[in-house]
Amino acid sequence: MSSDRASLLQALRDRLDPAGLQAGADIEMRFRKDWYAPLDPQPPLAVARPRDTGEVAAVLAACHRYGQPVVPQGGLTGLAAGATPRGGELVLSLERLRGVEAIDPQAGTMTVRAGTTLQAAQEAAREAGWLLALDLGARGSCQIGGNLATNAGGNRVIRYGMAREQVLGLEAVLADGTVLSALNKMQKNNAGYDLRQLFVGSEGTLGVITRAVLRLAPLPACTQTALCALARYEDVVALLRLAQRRLSGRLSAFEVMWADYYGIVTGRVPGMRAPLPAGHPFYVLLDLQGDDAAQDGAAFEALLEAALEAGLIADAALATSQKEADALWALRDAVAEFPQRWAPNAAFDVSLPIGSIGTFADSLRARVLAAWPQAELVNFGHVGDSNLHVSVHLPGATAASFPEAEIEALVYGVVGEFAGSISAEHGIGLHKKPYLHHSRTPAELALMRTLKQALDPRGILNPGRVFDAG
Amino acid sequence: MSSDRASLLQALRDRLDPAGLQAGADIEMRFRKDWYAPLDPQPPLAVARPRDTGEVAAVLAACHRYGQPVVPQGGLTGLAAGATPRGGELVLSLERLRGVEAIDPQAGTMTVRAGTTLQAAQEAAREAGWLLALDLGARGSCQIGGNLATNAGGNRVIRYGMAREQVLGLEAVLADGTVLSALNKMQKNNAGYDLRQLFVGSEGTLGVITRAVLRLAPLPACTQTALCALARYEDVVALLRLAQRRLSGRLSAFEVMWADYYGIVTGRVPGMRAPLPAGHPFYVLLDLQGDDAAQDGAAFEALLEAALEAGLIADAALATSQKEADALWALRDAVAEFPQRWAPNAAFDVSLPIGSIGTFADSLRARVLAAWPQAELVNFGHVGDSNLHVSVHLPGATAASFPEAEIEALVYGVVGEFAGSISAEHGIGLHKKPYLHHSRTPAELALMRTLKQALDPRGILNPGRVFDAG
Numbered sequence: 001m002s003s004d005r006a007s008l009l010q011a012l013r014d015r016l017d018p019a020g021l022q023a024g025a026d027i028e029m030r031f032r033k034d035w036y037a038p039l040d041p042q043p044p045l046a047v048a049r050p051r052d053t054g055e056v057a058a059v060l061a062a063c064h065r066y067g068q069p070v071v072p073q074g075g076l077t078g079l080a081a082g083a084t085p086r087g088g089e090l091v092l093s094l095e096r097l098r099g100v101e102a103i104d105p106q107a108g109t110m111t112v113r114a115g116t117t118l119q120a121a122q123e124a125a126r127e128a129g130w131l132l133a134l135d136l137g138a139r140g141s142c143q144i145g146g147n148l149a150t151n152a153g154g155n156r157v158i159r160y161g162m163a164r165e166q167v168l169g170l171e172a173v174l175a176d177g178t179v180l181s182a183l184n185k186m187q188k189n190n191a192g193y194d195l196r197q198l199f200v201g202s203e204g205t206l207g208v209i210t211r212a213v214l215r216l217a218p219l220p221a222c223t224q225t226a227l228c229a230l231a232r233y234e235d236v237v238a239l240l241r242l243a244q245r246r247l248s249g250r251l252s253a254f255e256v257m258w259a260d261y262y263g264i265v266t267g268r269v270p271g272m273r274a275p276l277p278a279g280h281p282f283y284v285l286l287d288l289q290g291d292d293a294a295q296d297g298a299a300f301e302a303l304l305e306a307a308l309e310a311g312l313i314a315d316a317a318l319a320t321s322q323k324e325a326d327a328l329w330a331l332r333d334a335v336a337e338f339p340q341r342w343a344p345n346a347a348f349d350v351s352l353p354i355g356s357i358g359t360f361a362d363s364l365r366a367r368v369l370a371a372w373p374q375a376e377l378v379n380f381g382h383v384g385d386s387n388l389h390v391s392v393h394l395p396g397a398t399a400a401s402f403p404e405a406e407i408e409a410l411v412y413g414v415v416g417e418f419a420g421s422i423s424a425e426h427g428i429g430l431h432k433k434p435y436l437h438h439s440r441t442p443a444e445l446a447l448m449r450t451l452k453q454a455l456d457p458r459g460i461l462n463p464g465r466v467f468d469a470g
Numbered sequence: 471m472s473s474d475r476a477s478l479l480q481a482l483r484d485r486l487d488p489a490g491l492q493a494g495a496d497i498e499m500r501f502r503k504d505w506y507a508p509l510d511p512q513p514p515l516a517v518a519r520p521r522d523t524g525e526v527a528a529v530l531a532a533c534h535r536y537g538q539p540v541v542p543q544g545g546l547t548g549l550a551a552g553a554t555p556r557g558g559e560l561v562l563s564l565e566r567l568r569g570v571e572a573i574d575p576q577a578g579t580m581t582v583r584a585g586t587t588l589q590a591a592q593e594a595a596r597e598a599g600w601l602l603a604l605d606l607g608a609r610g611s612c613q614i615g616g617n618l619a620t621n622a623g624g625n626r627v628i629r630y631g632m633a634r635e636q637v638l639g640l641e642a643v644l645a646d647g648t649v650l651s652a653l654n655k656m657q658k659n660n661a662g663y664d665l666r667q668l669f670v671g672s673e674g675t676l677g678v679i680t681r682a683v684l685r686l687a688p689l690p691a692c693t694q695t696a697l698c699a700l701a702r703y704e705d706v707v708a709l710l711r712l713a714q715r716r717l718s719g720r721l722s723a724f725e726v727m728w729a730d731y732y733g734i735v736t737g738r739v740p741g742m743r744a745p746l747p748a749g750h751p752f753y754v755l756l757d758l759q760g761d762d763a764a765q766d767g768a769a770f771e772a773l774l775e776a777a778l779e780a781g782l783i784a785d786a787a788l789a790t791s792q793k794e795a796d797a798l799w800a801l802r803d804a805v806a807e808f809p810q811r812w813a814p815n816a817a818f819d820v821s822l823p824i825g826s827i828g829t830f831a832d833s834l835r836a837r838v839l840a841a842w843p844q845a846e847l848v849n850f851g852h853v854g855d856s857n858l859h860v861s862v863h864l865p866g867a868t869a870a871s872f873p874e875a876e877i878e879a880l881v882y883g884v885v886g887e888f889a890g891s892i893s894a895e896h897g898i899g900l901h902k903k904p905y906l907h908h909s910r911t912p913a914e915l916a917l918m919r920t921l922k923q924a925l926d927p928r929g930i931l932n933p934g935r936v937f938d939a940g
Binding site: 104106109159161162164178182184190192197217219220221237245249250289382387424427428444445447450467 | 574575576577578579620621623627628629631632634635644648649650651652654655656657658659660661662663664665667668670671672676687688689690691707711714715716717718719720759760761762765766768769772821822823824825852855856857889890891892893894895896897898902906909910911913914915916917918920921923924925936937
């Protein structure tokens with residue numbers, strides 16, 4: 001070990017408590033890889049586990065002094081390899097910065113430390129009679145800091161927006177250890193630049209989020225859920241617009257499953273029943289959240305009747321109990337089964353202008369099948385938010401023979417042709433970095449580098465993630 | 471004139487059409503001051519009126535080369551002196567970059583040039599069956615580019631968000647003439663940094679917005695409007711939360727008028743009637759926008775009944791026609807009469823955590839009266855968005871004797887004590903720059919300067935507005 005590294009470790013040891021630093025053989029394996037990325041055979045230099053913002057600042061100030069690369073870590077549930085350390089990097093885990101600091105029922109806000117799990121924050125909000133609307137499958141493990149650093153999306157974006165829209169105030173530590181504390185509780189604040197938005201979605205490359213003030217929403221008293229079958233993609237879009245108009249502010253999910261997805265889930269996942277027959281080209285799962293079960297139920301039924309009369313939907317199943325609603329959502333949540341039941345596969349999280357998604361999916365299928373005639377594709381996603389998930393599986397392929405890089409190059413190329421985004425909600429990390437040029441122009445990439453250089457001149461914060469300093 | 475300035479003017483003349491440049495005695499007075507700011511006795515160097523993004527880029531590239539300060543101008547309706555040129559600066563007017571380029575009914579988006587008035591954009595959206603939800607009093611004159619550069623707010627923020635939340639894609643020209651074109655139409659796009667947000671609300675100091683993709687909302691079919699009288703500020707907050715819960719997504723305005731405002735408007739503005747007796751401590755104007763008049767009317771009446779039963783409201787007037795609704799809104803819109811009927815006055819646009827607004831208003835009144843016993847204050851605002859407007863008038867004072875700077879120093883000091891923002895929606899410009907430190911920490915101000923330096927190293931874009939380069 002160089003004397004610089006030894007000095008840095010000593011400086012960190014002097015500043016943190018005994019549980020605050022792991023180095024060498026003491027480093028737990030759980031810090032070495034996130035949900036997605038492969039393990040780097042070279043271990044990180046150390047894992048710092050600060051307890052408060054001051055300790056985060058001290059760790060960054062020391063790393064800045066020594067030019068030590070730092071990888072911030074939340075719940076390690078990311079799907080873009082943004083938080084997996086490479087050999088010699090220092091892991092900065094936020095897991096000990098945990099807890100809800102305050103709920104302000106008059107302001108309708110919650111102040112949360114970065115290491116709090118999303119679920120713990122949701123539960124604290126619910127106990128206080130509020131909804132923290134951000135929600136995604138990894139809620140039990142993912143942390144608020146990671147949710148914000150990656151601008152998380154999920155199932156409720158159509159009504160409540162992305163993580164970005166739910167942050168009112170933010171505390172972040174800059175690369176040199178400067179604490180930027182802007183725990184604003186106001187919906188409106190035009191006093192100078194909106195610095196929050198710099199850090200949200202920048203994947204830990206511009207600063208480390210330590211605390212946030214989140215906007216809370218009224219807790220809905222009731223939910224209406226239905227599954228519809230449709231014949232054409234243009235009917236899917238027409239149903240989306242009809243539902244948004246008729247339910248005026250109460251449409252809370254609009255999830256689309258293509259026939260391929262629906263067929264595989266209802267046909268191959270044990271215990272899954274088909275509430276509507278397979279074989280329709282499209283299935284839409286939609287939710288209304290509201291406050292008056294009788295009124296909302298009537299509005300929801302009127303919507304479905306209007307859609308049937310207009311010939312937009314071929315068939316519909318309306319949940320009449322929470323159990324039935326859960327069964328409908330189980331179809332969509334079955335995506336969690338894919339990594340096991342459908343391996344190996346390449347999974348994509350792309351977005352496109354809503355009107356283009358149908359043509360994109362058809363086009364992509366044709367292009368993939370031309371290259372790999374045995375391929376199976378499934379399409380599903382948060383189409384109401386312009387977000388499509390595609391998964392490509394090659395039956396018979398092994399992990400070793402699976403041409404993941406070739407499939408990715410093809411898919412992201414088609415995304416670029418359709419003026420889409422190579423990442424709707426999962427982020428770029430290390431994994432999608434080679435494809436970023438399909439979605440961003442050279443001028444945009446140059447400005448990202450300008451910002452990185454301005455905020456992190458020594459390049460210590462999550463270096464090489466999102467883009468190369470170049 | 472220096473030879474540099476002469477060379478710059480020649481370069482601009484060579485690049486623009488004859489109507490594209492005014493210099494010397496040809497400069498029209500209308501470009502020399504905005505709605506708020508006083509006229510600089512020294513004229514600007516010139517007024518450039520480009521017709522497209524390429525011409526904007528050419529103007530900025532030339533100014534960058536010569537180090538020429540540039541003041542971008544929209545509709546000149548700002549209230550913070552952000553667009554008034556000082557002597558020798560070059561005005562960059564966007565007024566010829568006008569028109570709605572496209573409405574995409576499937577994506578639910580509108581692509582608009584920066585110089586389009588808000589009203590023209592709203593009307594184009596409405597004709598296509600959509601709502602452009604951004605709305606404010608200056609709609610007939612203000613321009614989309616200015617709305618975005620200042621992150622405009624208005625009356626519908628509680629449901630649809632600020633201008634920031636309504637922008638999906640943006641085209642901007644950087645200080646050196648680089649065109650950054652990111653006309654994204656997707657709700658979700660996490661492919662790298664969110665560069666849009668840098669330009670929104672930065673008041674023309676980081677780049678010049680030339681085009682935008684705006685999010686459209688379904689056009690509401692019906693509106694319910696009521697005016698309520700309340701006894702205590704805590705009841706105002708309780709009514710806000712009750713209305714948000716009961717109307718679940720359909721609450722579209724929540725405007726509060728204090729007794730002082732209501733008394734003056736109903737007592738002194740000709741033609742204004744009082745739908746509820748004056749003398750109640752608070753009046754709340756609230757709107758529901760929805761799609762089903764019968765259902766929404768029932769929900770709205772049920773809300774008012776629940777609020778009466780809970781003792782939150784003392785009295786209420788429910789509009790039974792559009793004419794009655796307009797009469798209720800006229801009370802709030804009468805603020806436009808203040809500059810004439812209540813001169814001289816100092817007007818404030820501040821925000822505070824919602825729970826603190828009542829105490830802040832009381833406290834501020836006491837502090838102002840202690841300094842100026844003859845003062846009259848009115849309080850009103852978008853309290854549902856944490857935004858309070860305060861206006862202070864000294865009867866008998868003349869424009870010359872009115873102690874505007876002293877009143878401002880007092881008010882912004884109290885805002886700072888309450889952890890509020892000195893500008894909720896109007897921005898900072900030149901006018902509020904001396905007070906920015908009340909709302910932002912030294913670390914935040916330093917980061918703003920870092921961003922300014924990185925994006926505009928020669929300091930040509932709206933220099934001295936928002937903060938000094940320092």
